[in-house]
Amino acid sequence: QQQVKQSPQSLIVQKGGISIINCAYENTAFDYFPWYQQFPGKGPALLIAIRPDVSEKKEGRFTISFNKSAKQFSLHIMDSQPGDSATYFCAARGYGGSQGNLIFGKGTKLSVKP
Amino acid sequence: DAGVIQSPRHEVTEMGQEVTLRCKPISGHNSLFWYRQTMMRGLELLIYFNNNVPIDDSGMPEDRFSAKMPNASFSTLKIQPSEPRDSAVYFCASRTPGRANEQYFGPGTRLTVT
Numbered sequence: 001q002q003q004v005k006q007s008p009q010s011l012i013v014q015k016g017g018i019s020i021i022n023c024a025y026e027n028t029a030f031d032y033f034p035w036y037q038q039f040p041g042k043g044p045a046l047l048i049a050i051r052p053d054v055s056e057k058k059e060g061r062f063t064i065s066f067n068k069s070a071k072q073f074s075l076h077i078m079d080s081q082p083g084d085s086a087t088y089f090c091a092a093r094g095y096g097g098s099q100g101n102l103i104f105g106k107g108t109k110l111s112v113k114p
Numbered sequence: 115d116a117g118v119i120q121s122p123r124h125e126v127t128e129m130g131q132e133v134t135l136r137c138k139p140i141s142g143h144n145s146l147f148w149y150r151q152t153m154m155r156g157l158e159l160l161i162y163f164n165n166n167v168p169i170d171d172s173g174m175p176e177d178r179f180s181a182k183m184p185n186a187s188f189s190t191l192k193i194q195p196s197e198p199r200d201s202a203v204y205f206c207a208s209r210t211p212g213r214a215n216e217q218y219f220g221p222g223t224r225l226t227v228t
Contacts, residue, residue, distance in 0.1 A: 043118075043205050044219045
């Protein structure tokens with residue numbers, strides 16, 4: 001299975017709150033899980049990424065939590081700011097016939113209200 | 115570093131016309147990806163190249179689409195003939211070599227076929 005399922009489709013959070021976006025996958029061969037951030041009119045930009053040998057990675061206000069047994073990973077944005085308003089994509093990469101190919105989730109549109 | 119460069123940024127054409135999208139990857143990157151983004155289907159991989167060689171073109175929708183990478187610093191995506199359903203934003207991305215595997219996206223080309 002090559003799908004990556006992302007939820008929710010959209011999210012509204014108050015300034016200072018925590019934004020949580022979830023992703024699930026089925027292919028246990030996936031070995032790299034990045035999150036991309038996309039602002040309107042721009043290309044997606046790598047935000048943070050994790051490999052399955054760790055359960056959590058934190059960079060500033062952004063944290064990835066990874067649950068290998070459940071095949072789920074999530075992005076947490078602490079102290080959300082209006083400038084974080086963007087579309088967020090999770091992705092997964094597997095080796096084998098599709099080495100280097102990222103499978104993207106459908107995206108989550110985050111709006112942070114002042 | 116100028117990042118991934120795409121041209122044109124916007125293209126409006128009539129159904130049946132040929133469209134050529136261009137991409138210059140980041141110098142030193144050895145993989146190049148073409149994606150299409152629509153509201154309905156999200157971000158879809160069309161084709162990707164490793165060291166200028168097409169590796170996986172299973173995402174190319176049909177024979178009207180073709181892609182070339184004549185050298186490490188240039189790639190084209192051609193649609194001939196174009197159809198209204200091809201209207202989308204087309205992104206080019208390039209990837210760092212080695213295990214880092216980070217993809218960097220260009221700003222995209224917004225294609226409108228009338």
